[in-house]
Each structure stands twice: as structure tokens, then as C-alpha cells.
Amino acid sequence: MTPVRFPRDFVWGAATSAFQVEGATKEDGRGVSVWDTFAATPGNVRDGDTGDPGADQYHRFEQDIELMRELGLESYRFSVAWPRVQPTGAGRPNLKGLDYYKRLVDGLVGAGIRPMVTLFHWDLPQALQDEGGWENRETAYRFAEYAEIMYDALHVRDWLTINEPKTVVDCGYRTGIHAPGVRDDDRALVACHHLLLAHGLASRVLHDRHPGRRIGPALNLHPTYPADDSPEAKEAARRQDARENRLYLEPVFNGTYPEEAMTRHDMIMDGDMEIISEKVDVLGVQYYTPLFIDAEQRRVVRHPVRVAGWLEDYPDGLHDVLLRVTRDHPGVPIVITENGLATDDAVSPDGGVHDEDRIDYLRGHIGAMHRAVKAGAKVEGYHVWSLLDNFEWAEGYSQRFGIVHVDYETQKRIPKDSALWYRDLIETGELR
Numbered sequence: 001m002t003p004v005r006f007p008r009d010f011v012w013g014a015a016t017s018a019f020q021v022e023g024a025t026k027e028d029g030r031g032v033s034v035w036d037t038f039a040a041t042p043g044n045v046r047d048g049d050t051g052d053p054g055a056d057q058y059h060r061f062e063q064d065i066e067l068m069r070e071l072g073l074e075s076y077r078f079s080v081a082w083p084r085v086q087p088t089g090a091g092r093p094n095l096k097g098l099d100y101y102k103r104l105v106d107g108l109v110g111a112g113i114r115p116m117v118t119l120f121h122w123d124l125p126q127a128l129q130d131e132g133g134w135e136n137r138e139t140a141y142r143f144a145e146y147a148e149i150m151y152d153a154l155h156v157r158d159w160l161t162i163n164e165p166k167t168v169v170d171c172g173y174r175t176g177i178h179a180p181g182v183r184d185d186d187r188a189l190v191a192c193h194h195l196l197l198a199h200g201l202a203s204r205v206l207h208d209r210h211p212g213r214r215i216g217p218a219l220n221l222h223p224t225y226p227a228d229d230s231p232e233a234k235e236a237a238r239r240q241d242a243r244e245n246r247l248y249l250e251p252v253f254n255g256t257y258p259e260e261a262m263t264r265h266d267m268i269m270d271g272d273m274e275i276i277s278e279k280v281d282v283l284g285v286q287y288y289t290p291l292f293i294d295a296e297q298r299r300v301v302r303h304p305v306r307v308a309g310w311l312e313d314y315p316d317g318l319h320d321v322l323l324r325v326t327r328d329h330p331g332v333p334i335v336i337t338e339n340g341l342a343t344d345d346a347v348s349p350d351g352g353v354h355d356e357d358r359i360d361y362l363r364g365h366i367g368a369m370h371r372a373v374k375a376g377a378k379v380e381g382y383h384v385w386s387l388l389d390n391f392e393w394a395e396g397y398s399q400r401f402g403i404v405h406v407d408y409e410t411q412k413r414i415p416k417d418s419a420l421w422y423r424d425l426i427e428t429g430e431l432r
């Protein structure tokens, strides 16, 4: 077999988000976020876990940068906690919060690691939620102001606006398993439109103030397949695709909504679709799982599943989704901003963490990505989710996505076998 080789300029990285790794939720003037509120309410998060301790990255970022350097990482995707910068989501910035991200960026750049900054990874300031959150159009304008503060503060080329608007819509507003815990399909669509408007407004601000930098959304895409050959299953899979993928891709790239998924229009104002379809300089693609859909519009799980019940190990899905984006929205540079596997790995008596399942998952998916690149997908880089074990939202600390193990008592970091495997891949450019 010919070895799978990546070009030297392919960028290898890892991703985290603020609420999941920082901890220190009450320090240096940070305001309360919707996830602090949500996690503090019994029953919302497994075992009553909260954003503390996280992986305590707020205090340990220098050590984490050193670790990234040792692993040979070339890019670190992190998010800014909006309530650290604007504790109430508006007004003059909290300088201590800003300073943290400046030091983080300086440290990364000093270590030769490119920062990629996500502006919103779900930790909305609670004060904005109290005014209606994403159901309130004003939140989109507040977001653009916050984005401008960050653009001016951080000398960073690559930016991402909203992490997974789909998850906010579906988990935050439909099933309610995420903050703010709303269960209302109609309200979900209003939030959806305002999230996308926020994306467009913030993209415009970057283009106006900092030409030469790049920005785009981070979309979690779910390739959907009919579970069998029946016309009913095919039609169901097509419908699912409109909800999962086209509801986000089409407004952002074409300035239109798929009518069957966007069934409410009263919140759409003149000019909104033009703002939402502001040029995408780089598309963040996040892939974890495919969806096989039967004639009853139900999901059928048919590939290996580990500790996260929703995550089927199906590498071809990454290949397919990359080629689909390439076909439907040609020319846009793609960065994989998340891909990874949850396990419940523990430290073994020999002191290591032997996460063979994760290595298999990564090998399969990186191989599938390579095949997509050969077939024409313009993928510039890949970020594994996640650098560190962290707060896995409603699952709390029970599901570990890190390539580095975190002991939540001592905050000791131990690179898992997958991290050492990834280091070799980065060093050699060859998939083994």
C-alpha cells in the first residue's frame, strides 16, 4: 500500500472551548454565562458538574502551550469567553479578561503555534439572556460589538464566528438539553436566524476593519443517508439533511433558507439575508457522526458506538461531507475545526493512558479526509477535539474527548497514547 502522506503545509492542531477548559469562572471580573446558570440548576448536567474546575486552563495556559509545543501542534483553536470580556455582554471591556487572551495569543505565537479564535462557543452572557438571548435581535448587534473589541485586541489572522449554530438551535432551543434549556421549535427558528445574523454582522466588521484576515462559521455537519433503499427512507434522509445541514449552509453561502426547514419568517428583516451571506473566507467543518434515517424519520445506529451514544464511528462520513461541501459551495477553503472521540479512559498502572479506540478513530477519519483531499476537497488543516479532557456539556466530566488526560483533582496532564501517535503523524506527515 502507498503510504498516506500529507503536504508539509497541511496544518495540524487541536481545539478547545473556553467554558469547557478554562475553569476560574468567578475570577478577574468574569460575568455569569448561560452555562453557569444552566449547570447550577440540578438535573441539567450529569453529576451536577459545572464549569469549575474545567481543565483550569485559565491558570495553566503556559504549561498547556508548552505541552502543545512538545506534541508539535501547529494550530490551537480556542474560544473567547464573552463574559470575561464584557461581563454583561455590552459596554467597555473588562481589561483583565482581555489581557488573558492577549497573553494566550502571545504565548502561542511565541511557541510557533497559530491561534484560531472562536468568538462564540455557547457561553452567552447571562445578562443578554435575561433580555431574551438569541431570541432578541439586539443580541446579534451586541455580538458584533464584542467581536470588534476582540479583533482590535488580538493580532490573529483566522477567526470563527459561531460554533455550531445547529447545536444551539437543536439542543439549546428544541430539546433543551443545553443552555438556555428552551423546548420550543418555533422559538428555535428565531434564535437560529439571529445566530446567523450575528455571524454575518461580525464577519462584516472584520472585513471592514481588518482586510487580510479571515473569518467563517464553524458548522457541525451530519452527512445523512437513507437507512434502506425505499423511496420513503430516501425522502426522510433528504428532509433530515435540510434540518441538519442546509439550514446553515445555504443562508451562509447563498443567502437563502431551505423553506422546509425555515418555516417561520416574521423575524427576517430586509437586508438580513445579504448580511448573513457575507463572504466566508474559511469554513470550519466539524464532523463526528453520520445519520442513517429510516422511512419513519428515525435515526438507525449501525456503526460502532462508544461512550457517547450519539457518536457512530463512520470515517466515510467525513469524506462524504467534505466532498459535498466542495460540490455545493466550491472554492471555499476548509479547515476541520473539530473531530474526535469520547472514551472513559483511565490512567493505567504503568502511568500511561492507552486509548487505542481513539487512535483507531483518528486514523480512520484522517485517512478519509486524505481521500477527500485527493478527490478535490480544499482542506487546509485539521483540529482534533480535544487537546484536553474537559467539561462535556450535559455529560459533565464523564466523557473524555482529550488526547491529553486531565486529573480533575490535581489537574495533572498526561498525554494519552493518541497524543503520541498524533505527534508522530505531525512530525512525519505520514499516517500510520
Ligand code: GBH
Pocket: 017, 020, 163, 164, 167, 171, 177, 220, 309, 310, 338, 385, 392, 393, 401
Ligand atoms: C461539539 O458538539 C462541540 O463543539 C464541543 O464543544 C463538544 O465538546 C464536542 O462537539 C463533543 O461533543 O445525547 O443524543 O441528545 C457536538 C454536538 C451536541 C453532539 C449534543 C451530541 C447530544 C446528542 N453535540 N449532542 S443526544
